[in-house]
Amino acid sequence: MSFTIKQAISPTATGYEVIDVYIEGTEIQAIAPDLAPRGTVIDGSRHLLLPGFVNAHTHSPELWQRGAIAPYPLELWLTELYAVSTLTPEHIYLSAIATAVETLLSGGTTVVDHLILLPGQELETIAAAVRGYQAVGIRAFIGPLIYDQHPDAGIPKGDNNWQPGEGPLTTAAILEILEIAVQRFHRPEAGISIMTAPTGLQLCSDQLFRGCVELSDRHNLCRHTHLLETKAQQKLAQEQYGCSAVAHLQNLGFLSSRTSLAHCVWLDDGDIAILAATGSTVVHNPLSNLRLGSGIAPVLKYRAAGVNVTFGCDGSASNDGQDLLEAIKIGTMLHNITDADYRHWLTPREAVEMAALGGARGLNGGDALGTVHIGQQADLVLYDLKTLSLLPKTDPLGLLVMGRPTNAVAHSWVRGEQIIAGGKPTRLELDQLCGDLDRLSLGAIQRPSPDLPAVEAHYRQVMGLPS
Ligand SMILES: [Zn+2]
Numbered sequence: 090m091s092f093t094i095k096q097a098i099s100p101t102a103t104g105y106e107v108i109d110v111y112i113e114g115t116e117i118q119a120i121a122p123d124l125a126p127r128g129t130v131i132d133g134s135r136h137l138l139l140p141g142f143v144n145a146h147t148h149s150p151e152l153w154q155r156g157a158i159a160p161y162p163l164e165l166w167l168t169e170l171y172a173v174s175t176l177t178p179e180h181i182y183l184s185a186i187a188t189a190v191e192t193l194l195s196g197g198t199t200v201v202d203h204l205i206l207l208p209g210q211e212l213e214t215i216a217a218a219v220r221g222y223q224a225v226g227i228r229a230f231i232g233p234l235i236y237d238q239h240p241d242a243g244i245p246k247g248d249n250n251w252q253p254g255e256g257p258l259t260t261a262a263i264l265e266i267l268e269i270a271v272q273r274f275h276r277p278e279a280g281i282s283i284m285t286a287p288t289g290l291q292l293c294s295d296q297l298f299r300g301c302v303e304l305s306d307r308h309n310l311c312r313h314t315h316l317l318e319t320k321a322q323q324k325l326a327q328e329q330y331g332c333s334a335v336a337h338l339q340n341l342g343f344l345s346s347r348t349s350l351a352h353c354v355w356l357d358d359g360d361i362a363i364l365a366a367t368g369s370t371v372v373h374n375p376l377s378n379l380r381l382g383s384g385i386a387p388v389l390k391y392r393a394a395g396v397n398v399t400f401g402c403d404g405s406a407s408n409d410g411q412d413l414l415e416a417i418k419i420g421t422m423l424h425n426i427t428d429a430d431y432r433h434w435l436t437p438r439e440a441v442e443m444a445a446l447g448g449a450r451g452l453n454g455g456d457a458l459g460t461v462h463i464g465q466q467a468d469l470v471l472y473d474l475k476t477l478s479l480l481p482k483t484d485p486l487g488l489l490v491m492g493r494p495t496n497a498v499a500h501s502w503v504r505g506e507q508i509i510a511g512g513k514p515t516r517l518e519l520d521q522l523c524g525d526l527d528r529l530s531l532g533a534i535q536r537p538s539p540d541l542p543a544v545e546a547h548y549r550q551v552m553g554l555p556s
Contacts, residue, residue, distance in 0.1 A: 090114065090128070091111070091112060091113040091127055092111075092128040092129040093110070093111045093128060093129070093130050094109065094131045094138065094469075095109050095124075095130055095131065095133055095134070096108075096134040097109075097110065097136050097138035098136065098137050098138065098474070099138045100139070100438065100441070100486055106122075107122065108122060109121055109122065110133075110138065110461065111128075112469075112502070112505050113128070114505055115504040116465065116466060116505065117461065117462065117463055117465050117466075117467050117469075118463065119463065120461070120462070131500065135473075135475050136471040136472060136474060136500075137472040137474055137485045137489065138461060138470070138471055139196070139441060139469070139472070140198075140445040140449075140459050140460050140461050140465075140470075141196070141199060141458075141468040141501065141503070142400070142441075142448060142470075143197065143199040143200075143201065143400075143447075143448025143449060143451070143452065144188075144192040144197045144400075144401055144402055144411065145372040145399045145401040145448045145451055145452075146201055146351040146374055147188060147192075147201065147202055147402050147404055148202065148203050148204065148205050148234065148403070149185045149187075149188040149204065149218060149221075149404075149405075150176060150180065150184050150205045151205070151404030151406035152184035152187055152188060152405040152406075153529075153531050154173060154406040155408070157531075157536070158406055161381070162319065162321075162381055162548075163321075163381045164244050164319065164321055164544070165541065165544060165548060166381055167240065168538060168540050168541050168544045168545075169536065169537065169538055169541065170406055172535075172538030172540055172541075173534055174208070175531060176207060177207075178210065178216070178217040179217070181207065181217035181221070182217040182218070183221065185202065185217070186222075187526060188200060188202065188405070188411050189222055189225040189229070190514055192402075192413055193498065193501050193514070194512070195412045195413040196413055196414055196417075196444070196470055196497075197227070198227065198228055198470065198502075198503050199227065199228040199448065199468065200227055200228070200229050200230070201230045201284070201313065201349070201401065201452070202222075202230070202231050202232065203232045203234050203288075203313060203351070203404075204232065204233050204286075205234050205404075206234060211266045212269060212270060214233075215274060215283075216273075216274070218231055219231065219281055222280075224517060225508065225516060225517065227280075228504065229280065229282070230282045230283075230284050230313075230452055231282070232284035232285065232286025232311075233267060233270060233283070235263045235267065235286065235287055235293070236256065236287065236288045236289075236292035236293050237256040237257075237258065237260045237293060237294050238293065239292075240253075240292065241253035242256075243322070244321060244325070244544070244551060245324045245328050245551050246328060247547075249547055249550060249551065260296050260297045260300065264297070264301075264304065267283075267285065270283050271304070271308050271310065275310070282311065283308075284310055285301035285302075285305045285310050285312050286301075286312070286313040287301055288314065288315055289316065289318075289322070290316075290322075290326060290329075290334050290338065291315075291325055298338070298343055301343070302343055310347075311453055312349070313348070313350075314350060314351070315351045316334060316335070316338070316350040316353050317333075317352065317353055317355040318351070318354055318355075318378075318383050319355070319383050319384070320552070321548075321551070321552060322355065323355040324551075333360050335363050336359075339363050339367065344364070345368065345369065346367070346368035346369070347452070348369045348370065349370040349371075349451035350369055350370065351374060351401060351403070352372070352373075352374055352377075352383065353372075354383050354384040354385070355384065356387065358390075361387075361396065362394065364391070368397075370399060370447070370451030371388070371396055372398075372400070373399070374400070374402065374408075374416065375400075375416060375420040375423050376403065376415065376416055376419055377403030377404070377407040379423075380407050380409070381407055385423060387427070388423075388435075389427065389435075392435075397447050398443055398447055399444060399447035399448040399451050400413065400443065400444050400448070401416065402416050413444070414490075417443075417490060418490060421435045421439075421440040421491075422435075437484075437486045437487045437490035438486055440490045441486055441489075441490065445460070446459035447459070466504060466505075467505040468502065468504065469501065469502045470500070470501045470502075471498075471499050472485070472489060472494070473496070473497060476496050476497055477496075478493055478495045496512055499511065499512055
């Protein structure tokens, strides 16, 4: 498969140039102002060419509950989320497809799915998500979301006699499932990678984290986890370890240049220095942080300290969508209110680099992904600059990041294969997907769940809220 994109608008360090790009197989082979057309010719004129972005943190199965959970902080929101247990592997397959399509139509070409597993059907869940991503053609990193403590253990104990139950599976059983998942599904060369992804220190034993480090070293897997998303988690880490969660993760050997950490809202300067020293990546999920009232991640401080930062949508039940351009917009502007010195504020150019190259680096892929250069993987996006939301002609990157782009993605390629053409997926029918999502919808869910009152009473007490 080979093709030539003719006369696309491409950003330079300070402006724009018009280029032709020739792709053969999965790679960019040539870039020049005017190439002799080879293979299929794509008209790139009045289109902006960018490397694909990474949706660097999501949970695809949450799609089935988007818009359905009341405004709660994370700890109560999770109780509501996990009270619903009616999903099947078919749901998982379809929500992976929908997550992939929404990511693609907002500039992404890679998705990191911190995949919530169906109890008792863990490998079937992973298989269904893999099939979903393969059906679309997006590049996917799947981190089976694992934990070996009861979900109630994620709330600080405080002075209450708070006694969470047993975890769902033993540590050994979880590591066994992961090992099988790696053998069966980890095919980076085909665009599907398995990650080790314990949900977070709040629900995972040290033994589970150590097992994940060992597995990731043995198979060269990326590592992913939630980190200090809420104030309650900061409190819990002090209660459990007597040190910060970041220091504890470092002691466990989990932090590295192939580790990405979702949220990172409640870190202090010492923690930030550890992230910089270990080469870890922060995944900023601004919409989820707003939705759950978690706080504002100190992204400007991270960047000033040399920490790599990229963007994620987070799961669809805490956002409640998968529009990556929306996450990038809010994640860029939000920090202007945290620092009066406007010289520190993020520019649209920086935001685009964070979303593409920053995302690739967080997945240990900065050599092959995230820029438009010869020898790079052809994970590319052409934005239609003639669509209403990107008109009139001003600064294409400024309008893409700070505007409200709709129907902006015209064409996308992953590993050199065109998987979006004319704003539509090439491998599947969008109408059929919508019909299937409609048919399998969960409908009315009992809210609040019966589990909520007890958790809420404890949460309010431990967080110092009036009862
Ligand atoms: Zn998450």
